[in-house]
Amino acid sequence: MTTVLVLNAGFEPMHRVSLQHAVKMLLRGVAEVHEADEDSMFGPFPRPRVLRLVRYVKMAWKYRRTGRMVFSREGVKVRDGYRCVYCGKPGDTIDHVVPQSRGGATSWTNCVTACRRCNQCKADRSLAELGWTLRVKPAEPASLPRLALAV
Ligand SMILES: [Zn+2]
Incomplete structure (x- = not known):
């Protein structure tokens, strides 16, 4: 679509x-x-x-009381600029760097944006097994202006 x-x-x-x-x-x-x-x-x-x-909309992402940003899949895609972290092409799926089947967490530091092709290709394997590298180390976004710059 x-x-x-x-x-x-x-x-x-x-x-x-x-x-x-x-x-x-x-x-x-x-x-x-x-x-x-x-x-x-x-x-x-x-x-x-x-x-x-036309009008500015405040992002609905939530910060915890500690000032940390609550994880969201959409937030991961925005952080990564809707680009696959593996091949750089437009991406719309979320990949767990350490697969969930191996105890990988659903978190800012373990989730990245991936295109369908890379996501399917990677499946349940680790980066070391595939010889793949991340273009950018996934991190918790600190603030929205930094997010905007990262795109
Ligand atoms: Zn890709």
């Missing part, structure tokens, strides 16, 4: 929506086209690839 990336008004990537949902957002006037496929039309619009919200 074709999805459209939604950017916050400050250009931070937020999440992906379906093309139908993206067009509804345009019709409601809550977002504008940031990047589009000019050669193909979807209804009255050039087919959008990236939308930008």
